[in-house]
Amino acid sequence: MVILASRKNKLDGSVERAVFKFLHKLQLDDTVPGLHIEPMVKARDRRARTGRVNDQWRAVLFKLESKQDSHYVYIGTFPHDEAIRIARTHELKMNTVLGVPEVQQYHDRPQSKNAPGAGVTWQVSQTSSPQESENQGPDIAAHSTLLPGKLAELPEWTNQLPESWVIGDLVSRAGLDHDLARKALEANTESELNSLINDAPEAQGLVLLELANGRDLDEVMRELGLAAMHIDVNEDEQLIRTLTSSSTPGFVFVGDNPQELKDAIESMNIDRWRVFLHPEQRTYVEKSTSGPFRLSGGAGTGKTVVLIHRARHLTHENSRTRVVLTTFTRELAAALQQQLRKLDKSVPQVELGQTGVSVLGIDQIAAQMVSDASPAELRVAVTAVLGAGENSLAGGRISDTREQFEGAVDLACPDLPEELLHPSFLNQEYISVVLANGVVDEAGYSIASRRGRGTALNQSSRKELWKVFAQFRKANLLENKATYPEVAAIAAKILQERAARGEKLPADRVLVDEAQDLHASHWALLRALVKPGTDDLFIAEDSHQRIYGEKVTLSRFGINIVGRSRRLRLNYRTTAENLAFAVGVLSGAEYDDMEDASEDTSEYRSVRSGPKPTLVQAESIADEVHAAAIHIRRWIDEENVDPKAIGVMVRSNKVRKVVSRELRESDVLNSCIDMSSGRGAIDVLTMHNAKGMEFERAIVMGVGSEELPAAWMLGGMPENEQRDLRLRERSLFYVAATRARDELVVTWSGEASEYV
Numbered sequence: 001m002v003i004l005a006s007r008k009n010k011l012d013g014s015v016e017r018a019v020f021k022f023l024h025k026l027q028l029d030d031t032v033p034g035l036h037i038e039p040m041v042k043a044r045d046r047r048a049r050t051g052r053v054n055d056q057w058r059a060v061l062f063k064l065e066s067k068q069d070s071h072y073v074y075i076g077t078f079p080h081d082e083a084i085r086i087a088r089t090h091e092l093k094m095n096t097v098l099g100v101p102e103v104q105q106y107h108d109r110p111q112s113k114n115a116p117g118a119g120v121t122w123q124v125s126q127t128s129s130p131q132e133s134e135n136q137g138p139d140i141a142a143h144s145t146l147l148p149g150k151l152a153e154l155p156e157w158t159n160q161l162p163e164s165w166v167i168g169d170l171v172s173r174a175g176l177d178h179d180l181a182r183k184a185l186e187a188n189t190e191s192e193l194n195s196l197i198n199d200a201p202e203a204q205g206l207v208l209l210e211l212a213n214g215r216d217l218d219e220v221m222r223e224l225g226l227a228a229m230h231i232d233v234n235e236d237e238q239l240i241r242t243l244t245s246s247s248t249p250g251f252v253f254v255g256d257n258p259q260e261l262k263d264a265i266e267s268m269n270i271d272r273w274r275v276f277l278h279p280e281q282r283t284y285v286e287k288s289t290s291g292p293f294r295l296s297g298g299a300g301t302g303k304t305v306v307l308i309h310r311a312r313h314l315t316h317e318n319s320r321t322r323v324v325l326t327t328f329t330r331e332l333a334a335a336l337q338q339q340l341r342k343l344d345k346s347v348p349q350v351e352l353g354q355t356g357v358s359v360l361g362i363d364q365i366a367a368q369m370v371s372d373a374s375p376a377e378l379r380v381a382v383t384a385v386l387g388a389g390e391n392s393l394a395g396g397r398i399s400d401t402r403e404q405f406e407g408a409v410d411l412a413c414p415d416l417p418e419e420l421l422h423p424s425f426l427n428q429e430y431i432s433v434v435l436a437n438g439v440v441d442e443a444g445y446s447i448a449s450r451r452g453r454g455t456a457l458n459q460s461s462r463k464e465l466w467k468v469f470a471q472f473r474k475a476n477l478l479e480n481k482a483t484y485p486e487v488a489a490i491a492a493k494i495l496q497e498r499a500a501r502g503e504k505l506p507a508d509r510v511l512v513d514e515a516q517d518l519h520a521s522h523w524a525l526l527r528a529l530v531k532p533g534t535d536d537l538f539i540a541e542d543s544h545q546r547i548y549g550e551k552v553t554l555s556r557f558g559i560n561i562v563g564r565s566r567r568l569r570l571n572y573r574t575t576a577e578n579l580a581f582a583v584g585v586l587s588g589a590e591y592d593d594m595e596d597a598s599e600d601t602s603e604y605r606s607v608r609s610g611p612k613p614t615l616v617q618a619e620s621i622a623d624e625v626h627a628a629a630i631h632i633r634r635w636i637d638e639e640n641v642d643p644k645a646i647g648v649m650v651r652s653n654k655v656r657k658v659v660s661r662e663l664r665e666s667d668v669l670n671s672c673i674d675m676s677s678g679r680g681a682i683d684v685l686t687m688h689n690a691k692g693m694e695f696e697r698a699i700v701m702g703v704g705s706e707e708l709p710a711a712w713m714l715g716g717m718p719e720n721e722q723r724d725l726r727l728r729e730r731s732l733f734y735v736a737a738t739r740a741r742d743e744l745v746v747t748w749s750g751e752a753s754e755y756v
């Protein structure tokens, strides 16, 4: 039986393949002579072994014996001499304070280098970086006209350990090694601390991270599922028991299963999320809930990872379960399908209503319900939602309602101020009030709940507005067209009618990603998709990332969370420096979650460190593109970054086209990558389309005061709607800034956006 310990050193492909062959043979029979499982003389741990992977490489293992079997804990593969040294100097032991096994090293290690501290690098011109000026050739001098600007204020990190801890306590109560405890107390910057956490055994690192951020030890231990443990008479048996349970931080039990072994080896290098879940993530993967459950968490905290694992877990738990995994768009759904396949190819990905997991965009679900409905069902539902059953929906969907509402206003001639006739206001009112309340006539609209809508309306305004909505519906009926929210509301109605007749619903468990962006009709559909009860709805959301529509309150749709709501705080994507910047973008604004409680970011943290975000103030978009090109060139030439791992984000499609073209034509880039094809080798996309994605290096461009918030959208809107739009625009910048894994560059021309 084989157990793999988490390791960070990367091996090249051929060595990885040899490691797999070696460990697979070991899984089958540890007595095969070719394995050369050798005990160590003068080893710190009598159980240490090395094994022959090939001529140059040796695996380091610990052999644990139980009455029935031998177990091997594999800790890595190293060149021959280094492997011997590691095997002699390491020990596998139980950390009795935390109740987890650990691999410990017993000799002086070179201290890891600390990455730079949190903050922002202020770049006043491209020539300010010596690396850049050496590498860019003559073109740079012609563009050295960028202007200086203000430095963004970032929240200061303070190490909260020294306030309430001394070394002895950290060792005896928090389970830290003496040396780690000492260094942690001395850490002055977040990146110093992160570097210690990265080198520490997994559980110690997780505890240290929380304590240094001021959390309570008992609470942390509870959350991480850690508890003190006494050493049994037979320590090997005890280690085997713990290591073969699924949830030991830093270890993965692959037993004698070759596929699990292969997956685990692969995921050590990339996609560690496939095997190494944070204990809290694992809790939410496996947790059974008595009703709808809401998992919130900042960008990059692994909400999607939890959903993917949970989908698999639910099908393993009961192979006859019909799981629906859904999200805001079909593109995001396609990414979820891919991730689920990557996690486990054996999980059946199926059509809606079948046993297995159906991964679909929420509007795809709506479309399918409508197209599968009988003509009679459809007519009843259309009548209930639109007030008349004649609309066959065969004329297609209206994705942008702007023109339709403008046309309806022209024909209805309502006696209302301009701002109440703004297409965005009308669209939101139609979705959140008319459709959400099933309004089909003026009388219904006059008494419909407008809870959550900012702008107040008196009765006469409602009367006038209804004229517009009635005209809107009439015009759509002529063409047999419907909007996506209308179709979702119709789909919900079809399912509600089926449930009332006692018919089977298409799902047993529903998992929802990017839930903050769903609108009222989506929620009605989700509620109707599954019978209320155990594990019915599992909702992942981040209110700070709401970039579409209006905030909804779930209880309005019969989705009562009450006490079933938790938050992930540890960011796996973004470095501490980028996270500090992104969280700074949100500061000064108030956000509410889906239960109307206020959202905050104070507990978000990251264990990764990297360079400070670079802010570039330019004179024109051409200068911004030039600055971007210089960074891209440096990443590709000096840091070997794959162009596909670089993302450039802008606010509007218009600017996207300009930036794409200028990057394609950039002298700085043309000799280092092929920018000639299509949109070019570097992905340039709108901030909206960047949702759910991530890039090793990201450049957010055009963050000027006119672009964010988008001045062209604010004009003529009622004040309350403007407030909400500003919040969404801020969130949009937050979404864009949190796409960067390692390095973030932000550029603008003229005056910076207030969010910078």
Ligand SMILES: Nc1ncnc2c1ncn2[C@@H]1O[C@H](COP(=O)(O)OP(=O)(O)OP(=O)(O)O)[C@@H](O)[C@H]1O
Pocket: 271, 272, 273, 276, 277, 278, 281, 297, 298, 299, 300, 301, 302, 303, 304, 305, 306, 542, 545, 571, 572, 573, 692, 693, 694, 738
């Ligand atoms: N336990 C883990 N170990 C290693 N990496 C992880 C873990 N959990 C998540 N990640 C990585 O962190 C990144 C963010 O994860 P994920 O997309 O699930 O976060 P999210 O909360 O859904 O983010 P967003 O809200 O921005 O969409 C991904 O690269 C993912 O692989």
